[in-house]
Amino acid sequence: MPTLIDNTRPKTQTRTAVSAAARAKGKSQAAGGLYKPRQPIYPKLVHGKWRTIKWAMLIATLAVYYVTPWIRWHRPDGFPQQAALVDFTGRRFYFFDIQLWPQEVYIFTGVLIAAALALFLVTALFGRLWCGYACPQTVWTDLYIVVERLFEGDRNARMRLDAAPWSFDKAWRKIGKHLVWLGIAFGTGGAWIFYFHDAPTLIRTFWIGQAPATAYVSCGLLTATTYIFAGWMREQVCTYMCPWPRIQGAMLDEHSLQVTYLRDRGETRGPHKKGQSWEGRGDCIDCRQCVVVCPMGIDIRDGSQLECINCGLCVDACDEMMVKVGRPTGLIAYDTDHAVASRACGQKSVYKPVRSRTVYYAAALAVVGGLTLWSLVTRPKADLHVIRDRNPIFVRMHDGAVRDGYTLKITNRTFVDRRFQIAFDGVAGARLSQPGGEPGRVSVLVPADQVASVRVFVTAPPAADLAASVPGRFIVRADGAAAEAKTVFLSGAANPQ
Amino acid sequence: MALERETDDHTGVETTGHEWDGIKELDNPLPRWWLWVWYGTIAFSIAYWVAMPAWPGLHGYTKGLLHKSDRAEVAQQLAALDVQRGAGAAMLRTASLEQIEKDPKLQAYAQQVGQSVFGDNCATCHGIGGTGGKGYPNLRDDVWLWGGKLEDIQYTITHGVRTGADGARMSQMPAFGRDELLKPEQIDDLTEYVVKLSGRPADAGAVARAAPIFATQCSACHGPEGKGNQQVGAPNLTDGEWLYGADRAAIRGQIFAGNGGVMPTWQGRLSPETIKALAVYVHSNAGGQ
């Protein structure tokens, strides 16, 4: 008899106990696929302090996203006049007065690390503030729910509409909703591409089919992801796809603020009639308002959960009910596990923002942020790279003089053309020359914001009696910009000809 | 062996009847999506046969509705490349050699062209770095057989050396030994003389004996002081540069055989503007005389 091991069913079910009906059910479940089907969530509109803050954040973040590429910024002629621009073709990143080259990508790295550390710190202090208020997933989902409400009404109306058979009324509401959603999605993808091209130009060329293919592809991709993520997937993105909840879990501790149902005050819960006494029972009237407003579809009274994005909407919902029944607000509140535990044993609850964890995060943030800022502020206006000739590594002249060839790459990071004077230092009596250049004057004009490459020769006099390898350095200097770089002069001493 | 299919009562699925050590395989159907992808690939391959070149025949192959041809595409790209390079080539054509070398943009362009052309055509003999080898002149130093000015280099590349073509650089050192123009002892003496010319210690007696021979046989080309003559490609014998080697044996061998290398005539194989770029490349790499 074959033995089948199946871990998916409860251990208590023995094989003989499995009825034909249960088998059939098991089969149909298996056919249903790997995943639990999504339970639709119909968050109800709520008003209150946190909702207001969320509206403000929604407007602020969307405004930043849509407006930034349209800010103009004055730069010299020939340079982009757009404040924020990732110029892939020109290989530059512009942000107001900052202009970065690809090799300065470490500044981005610094900014990203600092951002991550800032997130660590905020999370350790205030819980998943990012998730609840600032994450694009949250913001766009909120926006999409606004549209949904506009077409289909609030929670109950939406539930009725979904349950109702197809009708003209249902159809136009659904179609209208999806069209507006797609419009927003297109606007989202559309705004994104303006960060990569001159916005006023692109908005024209986009419609007449003359924008770069990447613009259409990116726009299409972001349109699709926005529509799918904010319209269809919503809380599933947070629960199943996003790494943040997992990572943030490691930042939270018992002193972090998170949306908490004050069990000690709320239980025993139960319905309450006007005029009834509050003696011997908890404040939770089991109205389920906290559940119906939750965009994640969870019941916060079950304790803190992975799904909870700390948006505070259940706080608002509960506060509203508490006011109605004349009990103090704050049955659901931003609170810490530690405070809950202290209250349970009759101690005063204190919020402790300064802890070793937060101090470490803050210190790391200060260091990384400081270093990044420092390297940004002190970055040189010019750069020099020296590439030694490698074939041949030196050339002996007819009189015994030795000449080495170098290619200098001089970067001019300023917005004006500059003539750099070149000097070499390290070999006594050596002569610097430049093919095609005037004798005795070794210089190169580097156009604004460009790299110029120039070949130079260093000739050591005959009988200079040098070591095989002599350290030296090149110095390039223009008004207001200078750079130097180390190199070596190979005299061929070890390779007599 | 007839396979005995049975129904597994745990899952309600038939087994395939195969059994391995008591383990049986359930005969679950293929997943639908998998099957459809498979049908899709079949449909795709048929469409591909129709649209793209696919089947070989005796005298060619089916062209497909799209008439795609990689060969034609390459030809097209090459044509496009010519158009693209046209502007640069035109600049090189009209500018003088000095203008090219003085204008940083043109110079950089000529360098790029020159470098790749040098790698393709010249490096075989002169070495990828242009440092030459025995019998092949070093192009990186300041010693030139036929002149190191831009025009000289351009001329040498254009016409070549000892090719017999019209305008080619031409000269022939006599094979004093092989053709028995000089006696072996005289060649020995002359060898000492040449060693002495380049500032190295040499047998004084031999040098004295060779002086009149040098004056009559060699100075016509190499000059009375042995400083050479670029008109006839006669090397300077007083410097440290030796095309066929610096030691006595090598010098003696050269007097004996009178070797002279051949460099191709590049005119007709390379366009004039390519030769210009090549000249600028070689010239600036050598320090720009």
Ligand code: SF4
């Ligand atoms: S869980 Fe992820 S996607 Fe969801 S709100 Fe938080 S960061 Fe955003």
Ligand code: SF4
């Ligand atoms: S439980 Fe409350 S705070 Fe958490 S996601 Fe739901 S409504 Fe937001």
